[in-house]
Amino acid sequence: xxxxxxxxxxxxxxxxxxxxxxxxxxxxxxxxxxxxxxxxxxxxxxxxxxxxxxxxxxxxxxxxxxxxxxxxxxxxxxxxxxxxxxxxxxxxxxxxxxxxxxxxxxxxxxxxxxxxxxxxxxxxxxxxxxxxxxxxxxxxxxxxxxxxxxxxxxxxxxxxxxxxxxxxxxxxxxxxxxxxxxxxxxxxxxxxxxxxxxxxxxxxxxxxxxxxxxxxxxxxxxxxxxxxxxxxxxxxxxxxxxxxxxxxxxxxxxxxxxxxxxxxxxxxxxxxxxxxxxxxxxxxxxxxxxxxxxxxxxxxxxxxxxxxxxxxxxxxxxxxxxxxxxxxxxxxxxxxxxxxxxxxxxxxxxxxxxxxxxxxxxx
Amino acid sequence: xxxxxxxxxxxxxxxxxxxxxxxxxxxxxxxxxxxxxxxxxxxxxxxxxxxxxxxxxxxxxxxxxxxxxxxxxxxxxxxxxxxxxxxxxxxxxxxxxxxxxxxxxxxxxxxxxxxxxxxxxxxxxxxxxxxxxxxxxxxxxxxxxxxxxxxxxxxxxxxxxxxxxxxxxxxxxxxxxxxxxxxxxxxxxxxxxxxxxxxxxxxxxxxxxx
Numbered sequence: 001x002x003x004x005x006x007x008x009x010x011x012x013x014x015x016x017x018x019x020x021x022x023x024x025x026x027x028x029x030x031x032x033x034x035x036x037x038x039x040x041x042x043x044x045x046x047x048x049x050x051x052x053x054x055x056x057x058x059x060x061x062x063x064x065x066x067x068x069x070x071x072x073x074x075x076x077x078x079x080x081x082x083x084x085x086x087x088x089x090x091x092x093x094x095x096x097x098x099x100x101x102x103x104x105x106x107x108x109x110x111x112x113x114x115x116x117x118x119x120x121x122x123x124x125x126x127x128x129x130x131x132x133x134x135x136x137x138x139x140x141x142x143x144x145x146x147x148x149x150x151x152x153x154x155x156x157x158x159x160x161x162x163x164x165x166x167x168x169x170x171x172x173x174x175x176x177x178x179x180x181x182x183x184x185x186x187x188x189x190x191x192x193x194x195x196x197x198x199x200x201x202x203x204x205x206x207x208x209x210x211x212x213x214x215x216x217x218x219x220x221x222x223x224x225x226x227x228x229x230x231x232x233x234x235x236x237x238x239x240x241x242x243x244x245x246x247x248x249x250x251x252x253x254x255x256x257x258x259x260x261x262x263x264x265x266x267x268x269x270x271x272x273x274x275x276x277x278x279x280x281x282x283x284x285x286x287x288x289x290x291x292x293x294x295x296x297x298x299x300x301x302x303x304x305x306x307x308x309x310x311x312x313x314x315x316x317x318x319x320x321x322x323x324x325x326x327x328x329x330x331x332x333x334x335x336x337x338x339x340x341x342x343x344x345x346x347x348x349x350x351x352x353x354x355x356x357x358x359x360x361x362x363x
Numbered sequence: 364x365x366x367x368x369x370x371x372x373x374x375x376x377x378x379x380x381x382x383x384x385x386x387x388x389x390x391x392x393x394x395x396x397x398x399x400x401x402x403x404x405x406x407x408x409x410x411x412x413x414x415x416x417x418x419x420x421x422x423x424x425x426x427x428x429x430x431x432x433x434x435x436x437x438x439x440x441x442x443x444x445x446x447x448x449x450x451x452x453x454x455x456x457x458x459x460x461x462x463x464x465x466x467x468x469x470x471x472x473x474x475x476x477x478x479x480x481x482x483x484x485x486x487x488x489x490x491x492x493x494x495x496x497x498x499x500x501x502x503x504x505x506x507x508x509x510x511x512x513x514x515x516x517x518x519x520x521x522x523x524x525x526x527x528x529x530x531x532x533x534x535x536x537x538x539x540x541x542x543x544x545x546x547x548x549x550x551x552x553x554x555x556x557x558x559x560x561x562x563x564x565x566x567x568x569x570x571x572x573x
Contacts, residue, residue: 049431050428050433059428059430059544061432061502061503062430062431062500062502063501063503063506064431064502064503064504065503066503102434102466103430103432103433103502104431104433104502106503
């Protein structure tokens, strides 16, 4: 009997110890890792999610979406993880938000920073020192320096810089040396060198460079050797080789190459190129020849998205591709095959009340 | 992710890296423990109170990453728990509890069976309480939700006098399903227990008499 009683006490202590140990961890289904922020133009808001770095799943931050400017369409997260910037297409300005480290909550810092007319795309350099914004109706590029302490923006001398008609997208080379701007009304890409320190833009000799009809999106590959441009007007992608010294562009092997219907977004990760096709609701995946820049479409490609895909973004680890679907109002998550760049599995990872335009990740 | 436990009790060694995937096994062990309470005949001769009323401080380590937060939240609050013991070793317990943090709070009300095991001046207990939990999250557009709650736990009381005992510790695994997500939480409680009435050894369930 004594043995039985002692066994009972021991099991009590054992069970309580077990309980105590278990409670210290977040649940298996909970998110851990970093935050993601989604521009929701019709909601005039930014939706926030916690990203599970293992599964890639998005967990909505409670209290989200957070109110912001009018029609935010493009978004960037400062590399410090402290600030979020959104280009407000309807408000002609830039919103700055501070990020709560504990909850992921965004708090907008007012007043907003003035931009040109119809700011539609935005990119930040890897150091978080400069922000570049295309103003679609003003036909200019605005450049701002970023305060590392409070995230505030100050327009650099000479900004805004004139560019081609209806600049709809821009891409900064990973080194921050060159900026490329797609002109939506012309089959052209305008190229600039970025002056270190000041952020002012100087046109690269030979600019603008010819691409396909209706360029809608462009990306510089991680090696900074090639620029790819999605041509919405003729369902192709242009590949261009970057002169590492001047930033000038020349046509790459097999350029332009066929995409799906209505290629609207292009992004690159590792040796793979991802082209999102608005008309065919899918993503084409290509492997990139690191020497010539020539692309080869993967046999398994295309991969289906939701309805009305408008942008695709690879997470900072290069593990998942996220596609914002405007018509189905959700986000499709693709797991990336690290060997081929293929997208073996996909799932809808987040549904939003209003159409998402773009997604950006805190590192 | 390794999380350091903020609270330790003298009898509980806190193990930090246990995965919650083990919870089904843990629950099975606890149920086994409760069965032990039910089936093992108490050897001690002391009385078990007919009624216990516990009131005290509680700390909850809340699984707030399921809310999109970056890490679990530490919530402080109260736990009030009356219990009526039907026979030696078995009764019914209820609880009203509230925990509060800077960005969220949690309130629950629950009831369920309680199992008791006296030993000298100490009284071990275990319980399974089922009820409702309500949470308010104060982030952005404040959000509120109510859902079911299950508290699986136990603890130890130590007699101070014939009327009072101190709840040395109470540990509960608190399972909630707020905002369509699952939360696995851990709650510690301590405080005073007021008690009256006594169930003698060999006593059976009370009968109602006119």
